[in-house]
Amino acid sequence: MLPKPFFQISILPKLLGTFLLIILPLYGISLRIHQIGESNVKKEISLSMSSRIAFYMQTFEAEVGRIKKLQNQYMIDDDIDNLSVIPFTHTLYENMLAQKRIQAKLNVLKSASLYVKEAFVYLPAIKKTIYTNTIDKELPPQQVKELASLSVNQSSPFVYWHNHLYMNVVYPDPHLYGLDPTYIIQVQLDEAQVSAFLNAISNYPDSGAMLFNEEQGWRMKGHPDDPLSDAITEELVGPMPTDSASKTVTVQGQRYLIFSKKSDALNATLVTYVPEKLVLGSLHTYQIWFWVLSVASLLIVVVFSYHIYRVIHAPLRKLVTAFRRLERGDANFEIRHRNRDEFDYLYAQFNSTTSKLKQLISEVYESRIRSQRSELKQLQSQINPHFLYNTYFMIHRMAKAFDVDNLIAASQYLGEYFRFITRNTADEVTLEEEVGHTMAYIRIQMLRYSNRIRTEADELPEDCRDVVVPRLILQPILENAFEHGLKNRSEGGIVKLQFRRLRDRLQIAIEDNGTTLQEERLKWLQDNLQAADDNSETTGIVNVHRRLQLKYDSPYGIEASYGEMGGLRVIITIPARREKE
Template identity: 40%
Template sequence: MNLNLTRHPWKKNALRRLILSFICILLPLYILSMIIYNWGIRTLQDEISKSMISQVSGYFSGLEEEFRRIQTLQYDVLSDDNLNALGAIPDSLNDIEKMQSILRLQQRLNAIRNSSTYIKDVYAYIPAIQKNVSALTISSFNQQEFEKLRNIPLTLDSQVMNVDGSMYLSAVYPFSTPSSKRGPLFIVAIELSKEKLEEHLKLMINSPDEGLIFNSSQFVITTSHDAAFDKEISAHMSNNANIGNAQKLVIHDKHYLAVYTSSNFFGAVLSKYVPENAVFQPLQKYRSWFLLLAAVALVIIVIYSLYVYKYIHKPLDKLVKAFRKIEHGDFDVRIEHAINDEFQYIYKRFNVMLGNLKSLIDQVYKQQILTQKAELKQLQSQINPHFLYNNLFILSTMARLGDYENLEQFTNQLGEYFQFVTRNSSDEVPLWKEVNHAKVYAEIQTMRFSNRLRVEFDDLPDNIGHVMVPRLILQPIIENAFEHGLERKPEKGILRVRLLKMGNEIQMIVEDNGEELNGERIASLKDALSNQEGLEMTGILNIHQRIRLKFGHTSGLFVERSELGGMKATIVIDHTNGSGGV
């Protein structure tokens, strides 16, 4: 199994990749919609703020224009003939003419009063006749009011004055500085209605939480009845350097949006404050729609994930599990799919393919097993007559010479040898038995070639003697070494058998110092073992194939030139693959 996939199973999980890819598709759309939403919200907030600023500025400009118009009418009265006659040359008029002039002047003052709802009354203070003529009444001259009204600011624009809590527009004729000793002939003063101004201010508010403040150095007009709150708003207003802009305020833990505009004519600032939640209330529905969009996107992702899991991931997972069962040798697995779709077709073809594969494997595997068994039985029955005759001759010689101790040992060894070779009860034996049989054979050959052969045979390492191996895989290799390498060597023959355990591998190495096999012959043997053709099936190829059939393609028989000078044959057994399979 791929270790990388074992350590990181998410890398092979198609479900996660499908969901992540779908999220990656939706995420840019969601982010873009969020950007558009925030941009739209900011734009709407700016537009609402600008609308409020425009409303307040428009109202203040209209009010200023109205008051300028009133002031123009006021200045026109200064040139009135009746007023000038009464103020400058009263002595030239008799009582009747004076009264007629006063009435005509009163009519004109009344016309000015009726020209605007903001005018409460219009007064003409005339010291020469000691009269105060208004649009409504004629009264005695009031020197105190006269002195207060004559002290108008020295500015180009006549500003609204606060006289004893009342609002006035004052026009002095002729105009003189406060240090001038010459007094005015008369004063035309217009008393403005604070009530009407407050009433018109209230028309600009839409809820009780909103308010307007008309704040000047002379007076304050407000739509609120909370003096402390008005004072706090005014403090923010006086500290605000950006007149004409919107500003967010927090007063008593409540958020307000305030807009300001100023007027030099009034010498005042008009401010409007509105709770933010009231101003931006229309935006709440957009926020709700956006949250709904987010919720719908989440629901779509969940539904898509469930859909992919049910109709794609689960069928794929079932198919993967079926393949894993096949990897472990279970060829009886069958998978079904109720829905008529591509997976149903794949499942049906998988079942058909598995049936054909199982049939083919049964045919090939059984055929190979039967063939190997037949060849093994043939190998077991083909006892080398030359080997038998030589051993019988050795027995005869020992009996004739009276070497009964070696005779008994030799006889026992021959008995063990032929008992192992001719035994048909099992085609597999524990490794220790196979090694013991090969060792007995080597000892027999040692007694035969005692004067010209030395055998070095390692002991079997611990914990591997129980491994089941095919019969007759080591002894034929040793026999091949004797026949093709050592039998014709006159002296100093060496046969070395090493038994090694290297990780999951067991290695049985047989090498000799024979000189009959040249490099070309060894290369031919290696090629034949690699291609599994060209050698007799009852020879080393038979051993190679049986080992591979049992332990897999990483196991087998491998030959090369030995460091001793002869051939080196290595049997490799990867016993972790003991279930077999080529």
């Protein structure tokens, strides 16, 4: 039997490993394609939104630039110069005509852009403020100084004053001439139009846009009541780049894509924010389908694994288990397969093989039994004349010597001995009967060799008396000790018979103190005990060993070695099973 490897890998893990080795690279490629596609889509969306917000910022800058250009043109207007510097050189009528012309120009400024709500010119010289539709009184001095002061600190075209956005032109420059201007040209932005402009940037639901200046603290929103603007602004202030950027933030449990564009000309930032699920909605759908594909792939692997287990692994495992049972010597079973496939053929052939094997084993076993029986009968036929001759001569001598007591004992022992030998109806006896026959043989030998050989025999253990053993397994070994081991001893010969119980085994040791055992003879005997065939030369000891191996198999049988007394020591090992067991 071949040794089993330290570890074994069944065919099922190999099949699954091969399947996974094929499907996992494909799945990995699909995952990588999905990631690249998702990255490209996000990049394209980001570029599109960034271009969109940059376009709207450029448009707004152009509008503001046009308004600023008109304001700068009015700084050299003759009517404004005349009324702000030398109004007393003109008549009242001329001054009124100049004021009307200024109103017309302010209307042109107002009409130049949708983002202008109102425009006016404050003229301290005539103590009047000219609007597009009316001419009002002069501004309070505190308000004038406040507007001039805002212009000093102004870093963009806009000033935030009284919760409104204005574009101011103060003449002369307050940086150089203080806070008492000659005139002020002011444009108020239309917040409704700015909000409409911001709303046009983002047309997604729940989205928005705003324009804010971090330094001045003003903010224009597309939806004035949008509650997200404060949270969005907090996310943007500080970490946003100076030019343009995009980022994803989570506000109120929802993810938003934020795109921004910083205008150096306006010193303001234009921001639009869109729910990520709306912009990446189709991409999210692809993600869902990708995960559906992943789950479907996993289910396919599971179903494939279960199918492989049912179709291949389970029948193969059943076949391997059957071979292992057969390897242990159990051939009294059959295996069945429900499907008409290759395993059905293999199972049928296995059953046919085991059937033929059982038949062959039975034939070989019966043949060996018959052979052993013939050997046993031959042994009996050899023993009977041998003992018959020697015993008759011994009885003859006792009769001539009128040794009546020994004559009676010898005849009794001889009768018991030959009654056991000639009883051929049973091939197996209890160990108690076998030991009884052996003791009869020993007593006969003691009558013959009492002056030069003695025998020491242990009592048979009580729990081993019912053990069933083949007939004549002790007497041939004792005969070998008497006839061969001690044949040259004229006195002091000893033969020991010992019993030793080891859990489920019984060891019977027979040892003599003979001096004729050669190393070559012992080696020859040991080799014959280990030989697997029946063609080698046999003796009584080898014959008994093979009979025991035939009945009990390994590791039972006979071992031979030198004994402590210098002669041959033979140990018979048999299972300690009682007859009823």
